[in-house]
Ligand SMILES: [Zn+2]
């Protein structure tokens with residue numbers, strides 16, 4: 845086996861499917877950690893990381909209905925009305 849070549853992988857993202865190369869050091873890293881090779885190309889992995897990060901970002905807001913303190917995904921200056929969990933469900937019905 846040629847240990848100096850890169851390993852070719854195919855991104856498993858349904859909208860991507862691009863071929864990408866995993867360098868030998870990276871392959872060794874996954875082997876050492878007994879991890880499978882990455883399923884997604886670097887671009888998709890980057891996007892997933894960004895998505896996770898933005899999901900975690902929460903802003904301190906005040907409910908537009910009952911004025912209770914709460915956390916929202918929308919910052920203070922976002923042009924959206926935000927409701928706390930309670931008012932949100934009341935609003936739907
Ligand atoms: Zn991809």
Ligand SMILES: [Zn+2]
Nearest residue numbers: 907910928931
């Ligand atoms: Zn409320």
